[in-house]
Amino acid sequence: MSKLQVSLYRYNPETDSAPYMQEFQVDTQGRDLMVLDVLHLAKEQDNGLAYRRSCREGVCGSDGMNMNGKNGLACITPLSEVVKGNELTLRPLPGLPVIRDLVVDMGLFYKQYERIQPYLQNNEPAPAIERLQSPEERDKLDGLYECILCACCSTACPSFWWNPEKFVGPAGLLQSYRFLADSRDTATRERLAELEDPFSVFRCRGIMNCVAVCPKGLNPTRAIGKIREMLLANAT
Amino acid sequence: MSTMRSLSFDAIIIGGGGAGLRAALELAKSGKKTAVLSKVFPTRSHTVSAQGGITCAIAAADPDDDWRWHMYDTVKGGDYIADQDASEYMCSEGPKAVFELEHMGLPFSRFDNGRIYQRPFGGQSKDFGKGGQAARTCAAADRTGHALLHTLYQNNLKNNTTFLNEWYAVDLVKNANGDVVGCIAMDIETGEVVHVKSKATVIATGGAGRIFASTTNALINTGDGIGMALRAGFPMQDMEMWQFHPTGIYGAGTLVTEGCRGEGGYLINKDGERFMERYAPNAKDLAGRDVVARSMVMEILEGRGCGEKGDHVFLKLDHLGEEVLGKRLPGIVELSKTFAHVDPAQDPIPVVPTCHYMMGGIPTNVHGQAIMQDAEGNDQIVGGLFACGEAACVSVHGANRLGGNSLLDLVVFGRAAGMFIEGALNEGIEYLDASSSDVESAMKRITRWNESESGETVPELKRELQDIMQTSFGVFREEKNMVEGVERLDQLRGRIASAYLPDKSNAFNTARVEALELDNLMEVAEATAIAALERKESRGAHSRYDYPDRDDANWLKHSLYFPADKRLGKRDVNFAPKTVDMFEPKVRTY
Amino acid sequence: MVTNITNLGRSGLSDWLLQRVSAVILALYTLFMVGYLLLSPGLDYAAWSGLFAHTWMRIFSLLAFISLAAHAWIGLWTVTTDYLKPTGIRIAVQLIIILAIFVFLVWGITVLWGA
Numbered sequence: 042m043s044k045l046q047v048s049l050y051r052y053n054p055e056t057d058s059a060p061y062m063q064e065f066q067v068d069t070q071g072r073d074l075m076v077l078d079v080l081h082l083a084k085e086q087d088n089g090l091a092y093r094r095s096c097r098e099g100v101c102g103s104d105g106m107n108m109n110g111k112n113g114l115a116c117i118t119p120l121s122e123v124v125k126g127n128e129l130t131l132r133p134l135p136g137l138p139v140i141r142d143l144v145v146d147m148g149l150f151y152k153q154y155e156r157i158q159p160y161l162q163n164n165e166p167a168p169a170i171e172r173l174q175s176p177e178e179r180d181k182l183d184g185l186y187e188c189i190l191c192a193c194c195s196t197a198c199p200s201f202w203w204n205p206e207k208f209v210g211p212a213g214l215l216q217s218y219r220f221l222a223d224s225r226d227t228a229t230r231e232r233l234a235e236l237e238d239p240f241s242v243f244r245c246r247g248i249m250n251c252v253a254v255c256p257k258g259l260n261p262t263r264a265i266g267k268i269r270e271m272l273l274a275n276a277t
Numbered sequence: 278m279s280t281m282r283s284l285s286f287d288a289i290i291i292g293g294g295g296a297g298l299r300a301a302l303e304l305a306k307s308g309k310k311t312a313v314l315s316k317v318f319p320t321r322s323h324t325v326s327a328q329g330g331i332t333c334a335i336a337a338a339d340p341d342d343d344w345r346w347h348m349y350d351t352v353k354g355g356d357y358i359a360d361q362d363a364s365e366y367m368c369s370e371g372p373k374a375v376f377e378l379e380h381m382g383l384p385f386s387r388f389d390n391g392r393i394y395q396r397p398f399g400g401q402s403k404d405f406g407k408g409g410q411a412a413r414t415c416a417a418a419d420r421t422g423h424a425l426l427h428t429l430y431q432n433n434l435k436n437n438t439t440f441l442n443e444w445y446a447v448d449l450v451k452n453a454n455g456d457v458v459g460c461i462a463m464d465i466e467t468g469e470v471v472h473v474k475s476k477a478t479v480i481a482t483g484g485a486g487r488i489f490a491s492t493t494n495a496l497i498n499t500g501d502g503i504g505m506a507l508r509a510g511f512p513m514q515d516m517e518m519w520q521f522h523p524t525g526i527y528g529a530g531t532l533v534t535e536g537c538r539g540e541g542g543y544l545i546n547k548d549g550e551r552f553m554e555r556y557a558p559n560a561k562d563l564a565g566r567d568v569v570a571r572s573m574v575m576e577i578l579e580g581r582g583c584g585e586k587g588d589h590v591f592l593k594l595d596h597l598g599e600e601v602l603g604k605r606l607p608g609i610v611e612l613s614k615t616f617a618h619v620d621p622a623q624d625p626i627p628v629v630p631t632c633h634y635m636m637g638g639i640p641t642n643v644h645g646q647a648i649m650q651d652a653e654g655n656d657q658i659v660g661g662l663f664a665c666g667e668a669a670c671v672s673v674h675g676a677n678r679l680g681g682n683s684l685l686d687l688v689v690f691g692r693a694a695g696m697f698i699e700g701a702l703n704e705g706i707e708y709l710d711a712s713s714s715d716v717e718s719a720m721k722r723i724t725r726w727n728e729s730e731s732g733e734t735v736p737e738l739k740r741e742l743q744d745i746m747q748t749s750f751g752v753f754r755e756e757k758n759m760v761e762g763v764e765r766l767d768q769l770r771g772r773i774a775s776a777y778l779p780d781k782s783n784a785f786n787t788a789r790v791e792a793l794e795l796d797n798l799m800e801v802a803e804a805t806a807i808a809a810l811e812r813k814e815s816r817g818a819h820s821r822y823d824y825p826d827r828d829d830a831n832w833l834k835h836s837l838y839f840p841a842d843k844r845l846g847k848r849d850v851n852f853a854p855k856t857v858d859m860f861e862p863k864v865r866t867y
Numbered sequence: 868m869v870t871n872i873t874n875l876g877r878s879g880l881s882d883w884l885l886q887r888v889s890a891v892i893l894a895l896y897t898l899f900m901v902g903y904l905l906l907s908p909g910l911d912y913a914a915w916s917g918l919f920a921h922t923w924m925r926i927f928s929l930l931a932f933i934s935l936a937a938h939a940w941i942g943l944w945t946v947t948t949d950y951l952k953p954t955g956i957r958i959a960v961q962l963i964i965i966l967a968i969f970v971f972l973v974w975g976i977t978v979l980w981g982a
Contacts, residue, residue, distance in 0.1 A: 054784050085736050088788045089780040093317070096495040098531045098612060100423055101321040117615050140466055141785040147318070160431040161382025170335070170372075171379035173391030179384065186384045186417075186424060190320055203949040225382070236879075243879030244945075272880050 043127065044068050045120070047083060049090065050132040052139050060139065062130075063087075069120065076108055076115035079129065080143075092143040099256060102191030106143050107132040112193040112254040134196035136205065149205045150192045150212065157209060157217035157235070162228035178224040185219035185264060187257050188212060194251035194261055200244045207240035211251035211261030214242060218264035221271060233268075233275050242268050281716075282471050286312050286439075287702050289459065289475040291446045291502060293319030295327075295422070295687035296666025296694075297481030298429035300645075303695025305438040309702055312439040314446055314462055314473065316497065316790065319430045323483050323495040324687065327422025328608060329398060329536030330414035331378075331688070332681030333371040337388060338395035338412040339403070344368040345857055346403055347413060351682060354400040354565050355636075355675020356817035356827065357862040358515070358835060360851035363671040366643045367682075367689045369856070374688040375415055383428040385417050386605075396605070397539040398680040399563040400867070410563060412539075414681040419534050419608040425684060445790055446501060448719040449478065449509045449662070452709040456660030457509070457647075459711065461719045465790060468783025470723065472716055476706055477663055477698045480506060480639060480647075481691065484667040485801040487794075489632035489751075490743040493525050493532035502668040504797025506639050507804060507840040508722070511659060512649055514670040514835045514848065515637035516801070517808035517819050520678055521752050523569040525631025527589040529616035532633065533609055533626060535680040538562040540605050542594040544573065545625065546581040552590075557867040564867035567677040567818045570630035574752045577629075584627060591625035598622075630752055634683060635801075636674040636818065637808070639664035640837070640848065643671060645694030650837065650846065661708055663698065665690040672835065675850075676817020725774075726792050732777035735792050742769055742795075746802055750809050755822040759810040766803050773799050804838045811845035812836055829862055886941050889934035896931035925979050932975040936968045 044066040052060035065083045077094055084090045092115075093103040099117035106115055109123045109130050123129065137145040163172075195201045195210035209217065217236065220226045236242045242265060251261040288304050290297045293315030304311040313319065334344040348368040352359050379385060379393065386394035393415045401411040417424035433440075447461045450472065459474040485500025486492035507513060523544070524533040538544075543562045546552050556572040557564035564572075573590050582588050594602065594609075599622045602610050606621075613619050613626045639662075640648040647662040666687045673686055749762025773795060780788040814828035815821050834847040852859045907914060918924055943964050951957040 053782060055782050084788075088734065088778075089782065089786075091785045091787045093321075095317050095321040095497045096323065096326050098326065098529075099615065100420075100608075101317075101323075101325050101495065103317065103321045119615075144785050151318075155434055158435075160428075160435040161380075163380075167376075167380040169376075171376050171385070171393050174387050175391050176387045176389060179387045182384045183418075186427075187420060189325075189423070190318075200949075220382075223382070223384070239879035239882055239945075240948075241879070243883050269880075269883070273884070276880055 045079065045124065046128045047079060048128065048130040049083060049142070051090075051142055053089065053141055073119050073121045076118045076120065076123065076129070076131070077104055079120065080115060080131070091141045100189060102189035105134050105191035105193045105196070107135060112197045114191060114193070114256040117256060134192055136196045136202040137192070147192060150195055150210070153195070153205070153209045153213040154190065154216060157213050157220075158228070158232065159216045159220065161220060161223060161226050163225055164227060172225050174224055181222045181224075182219060184259055185215055185222060188215055188219075188259060189257060191256065193254045193256060197250040197254045199248060199250070200246055204240055204244055208244040209236075209241050211245075211265070214245070214268060215259060215261040215264045218268050221268065229271075230275070233272055236268060237272055237276070242272070282469065283474055284312075284471055285474045286310050287475065288477040288479065288698050289314055289473050290479040290481055291460065292322070292481035292483060292666070292668070293317070293430075293440070293442070294322035294481060294483050294666060295324035295426055295429060295684065296669075296691040297479065298426070298433055299688045299691025300479055300481060300665055300695040300698075301438050302429060302433050302436060303692055304699060305433060305436040307699040309699060310439075312441050313433070314441040314444045316443065316445045316465065316501070318442050319433075319440065320427055321497075322426060323498050324422045324426040324684070326493075326495060326532065327425070327684055328419045328532060328534035329539065330396060330416035330421045330681050331375060331425065331684035332398060332401070332414045332679065333375045333685055334368065334413060335372045335375055335393060335395070335415060337392035337415070342403070342411065342413065344371065346405060346408075346411065347371070348854075348857070349405045349860055350400050350402055350411075351673060351679055352675070352860045353406065353863075353865060354677055354679040355673070356677055356865055357675065357829075357833060357860075358672070358816065358850050359675030360672050361854040361859050362851045363643050363673050365854035365857060366693070367671075367673045367685060370689050370693070371685050374685070374692055378425060378428060378688060381428050381432045383417065383424050385415060385424075396536055397563060399535050399538070399560070399569065400565045400679045401563070410560070414536070414539065416536065418604070419536055419606045422684060425688075445793065446482075446505065447723050447793060449505050450711045450716055450719045451509055452711045452715055454660065454709055456708040457662040458708050460505070461716070461723070463723070463789075466785055468786055468789075470720070474711075476661065476702060476708065478661055479645065479694060479698070480662070480664040480668050481666045482668045484635040485798065486632050486635070488743065488746045488798050488802045488805065489519075490740075490747040491525065491530050492632040493522055493530055494632070499794035500635075500797045500801035501794065502664065503638060503804070504800040506647070506662070506664075507800040510841055511647060511662070512640065512840070512846075513637060513804045513838045514640035515672060515676070515808070516635075516804040516838050517812050517836060518636035518674075518676050518817060519632060519750070519805065520566055520634040520636060520818050521570040521630040522633035523566055523573055523630055524592055524626075524628040525633070526613065526616045527584070527627035527629045530631050531612055531616050532631075533592060533612065533628060534606070535566070537592060537594055537606060537609060540601060541597055542592055544569070544628075545591050545593050546576045547583045547587065548581060550581075552576050552581070560867035565677055565865075566680065567820070568867055570752055571820060573630055589627045589629040592628045593625040594621040595623055595625070634678055635667055636670070636672070636676065636678055638668050638670035640835070641665070641669045641671055643690070643693055644697035645669065645690060646697070650848065654846070656848075663694050665694045670835075676819060722796060723793065726778045726789065727781060729775075729777045732775045733772055734777055734779065735788070735795050738769065738773055738776055739791075739795055739798065742766070742798055742802055745769065746805070750806060753820055753822055754809055756810070759806065763806045763810055766799075766806050770799055770803065800840070803843070804840070807843055808836045808838050808845055833862060882941050885937055889938040892930055892934040893938065896927065899927070919979065928979055929976065932972055936972045939968055940965065
């Protein structure tokens with residue numbers, strides 16, 4: 042059984058002046074492993090290999106990385122989906138500073154998430170039971186609330202690469218729309234006022250890389266379109 | 278050591294899952310100087326994987342629903358060693374805690390009248406078991422844990438909670454009086470080790486399912502808080518009680534929610550027979566999880582398992598139709614396609630009982646205060662130490678947790694701990710500062726790894742530990758096998774104590790974190806093993822071939838494991854709820 | 868909100884709207900021109916100059932020129948803010964662009980109304 046040829050992005054700030062690619066031969070015993078399993082096997086060869094992981098079932102969003110050129114979650118990406126010609130190249134998510142190996146500094150990504158005030162705002166006194174919401178109103182949150190903050194989308198977005206400080210990015214905007222669309226949220230005007238500048242929303246050029254890579258099958262581009270519609274309706 | 282930086286807080290919460298974030302929210306709102314210290318970014322905590330829902334008598338599905346019925350189910354589900362005062366507190370305070378979550382924005386699914394959607398779950402009944410199946414589990418599709426965890430994180434952002442994300446708590450710091458006054462923690466990104474001082478230290482580190490080879494738990498569930506508390510000499514309660522979830526995906530171990538059976542799915546053996554009708558004629562597939570898991574293993578052992586090796590059974594869902602699956606169980610459809618290569622709308626999912634939940638943990642009262650025993654066997658509060666969530670044993674789950682009760686446990690007791698600590702801080706609790714030798718003794722373990730020069734490596738030792746637990750302490754247990762397991766663990770402990778960490782670098786050294794986690798797995802495994810060997814009866818999730826019956830005369834008790842002399846003691850179960858009559862132990866059938 | 872002072876409308880929404888409206892005007896103008904050229908096989912100077920003698924044609928053309936200027940400015944401003952990170956260089960390039968657009972616009976107007 043020939044071994045899988047795995048090329049890994051390596052960088053340890055304490056010992057390396059520059060990042061480099063390191064080759065590993067990983068024995069998969071012919072099984073269609075997940076990419077994360079391959080990383081575990083590589084780590085047994087080199088204890089120092091660093092990557093994040095937690096739930097290993099695609100709901101925690103820890104192990105977003107670039108696999109043979111495409112962003113995704115290592116734990117739910119089977120080799121059969123990404124490997125071509127027995128070769129697998131793993132790099133950190135593009136566009137964010139690398140801390141070590143496949144671990145990136147997600148600070149900018151989280152900052153943009155926090156900027157859209159990702160929490161329900163409703164200043165009316167809460168009832169003694171839950172706030173009522175019809176199933177139709179609740180349906181509007183489907184495809185939005187499921188985001189796991191893995192950053193696969195934002196780090197695949199050229200607009201986010203060029204302006205990570207000013208463009209909210211697909212993940213943040215998806216969450217922004219999650220609250221704009223919630224019948225229980227009363228801060229719509231304030232939320233929209235924060236978004237009408239030329240960068241926050243409008244730097245989206247409809248490239249749709251975000252849609253192509255989202256491991257949860259969500260559609261940030263559509264949410265961004267909805268925000269634009271709301272801004273337009275609000276201002277005209 | 279003198280150069281070590283220190284940080285001071287009123288309260289430090291170790292763990293950023295549901296319980297930790299709920300406690301933190303309460304404290305952040307009160308303006309106390311609080312920090313959440315989490316080894317992963319909080320939304321990566323294992324709460325995120327909870328699927329089916331949060332069980333609570335909010336009376337949406339049934340306007341006559343009553344929290345007392347929920348309490349009855351909880352006590353019965355726990356095979357009568359759930360504390361009745363704690364269960365009473367959880368079930369009666371529950372609706373308040375769930376409505377708060379909704380007000381915070383949790384996107385619950387809805388009934389047509391706009392109220393929160395509730396689905397049937399295992400072990401639920403109306404009218405104290407006499408009124409048939411109840412539907413009491415509040416759900417956000419099959420992603421309730423995800424929705425809950427994100428909502429709590431979001432509201433902590435709103436209230437400016439301080440987060441020490443990707444920090445790893447190494448060990449507790451005790452002062453000369455034995456009070457807990459903080460911890461030693463490592464900033465994973467830089468490797469810096471810091472002394473975190475605090476008047477209240479809350480352990481909310483979740484479970485430790487990774488002591489087993491096959492588990493639904495996240496890779497991070499290594500029992501760090503349990504390990505720290507055991508090393509600090511505090512006792513653990515009911516550690517033999519491990520829930521095996523009936524439906525882990527065969528081979529992968531990933532969870533398939535009980536909600537599948539709540540929505541009408543059922544288990545079949547190789548003959549296509551709905552075998553739960555034989556084991557639990559009334560509740561069938563919605564009997565307690567321990568009952569269903571045991572029945573599945575019986576089917577497999579008696580040769581009616583599915584697949585080439587006959588080592589699993591099937592969960593049938595196709596009769597629910599694509600619409601129900603898409604609306605109520607979309608995450609399950611995704612998971613089974615990814616991990617079982619099965620579309621549940623067409624074919625059944627291969628499942629097998631898989632380690633899922635630790636009922637035991639740090640004994641606490643309903644305020645989250647950790648409890649130990651004095652020499653006479655009386656309860657004694659541990660100064661400065663609190664626990665909530667899966668790491669704690671209040672105990673509301675007894676010998677077997679009901680589905681949907683874990684999320685309720687997190688928010689009710691996270692909230693309760695937060696409220697209590699706020700009050701205690703207002704009253705001005707003060708403890709003696711830790712001396713430098715107190716701090717040094719908490720540094721011992723990390724120093725040992727950092728100075729290790731040769732020995733066995735972490736991955737192989739971990740695999741061996743998991744193999745021992747899987748082999749000797751699974752769904753069915755018996756003396757000989759467990760004695761052997763305890764011996765192998767004892768020997769493993771020595772090898773781990775001289776194991777080797779090859780990578781000593783500082784920046785994001787995950788190898789060091791995994792080494793420190795291995796020590797905690799070892800502590801949890803040993804506590805589990807000794808408690809399982811000593812509890813000579815079958816109760817709830819703890820089933821022994823050699824003691825097949827429940828023994829109320831001797832074991833209607835919590836077990837209490839003392840790490841110093843590896844001894845198993847007993848502690849009384851509470852049978853004194855405040856507002857209702859207590860539930861007498863009865864034979865448990867479904 | 869991200870603040871900025873060099874974009875056209877001071878608001879992403881108005882820039883976005885302007886970009887789309889100007890694109891529609893330019894598309895109509897282009898269609899008209901292509902159609903005119905196809906339907907006028909023996910086109911000579913007199914006919915061409917005659918077309919632009921009509922006031923409506925001059926207004927239509929002016930609208931197209933202004934649209935082109937706005938469209939170009941918004942588009943190129945975006946490009947400079949994406950790719951030119953040093954502030955000095957970015958402002959210099961933006962000045963050159965705006966100067967060029969201004970010159971072309973005035974030149975266009977003199978062509979239309981001059982002579």
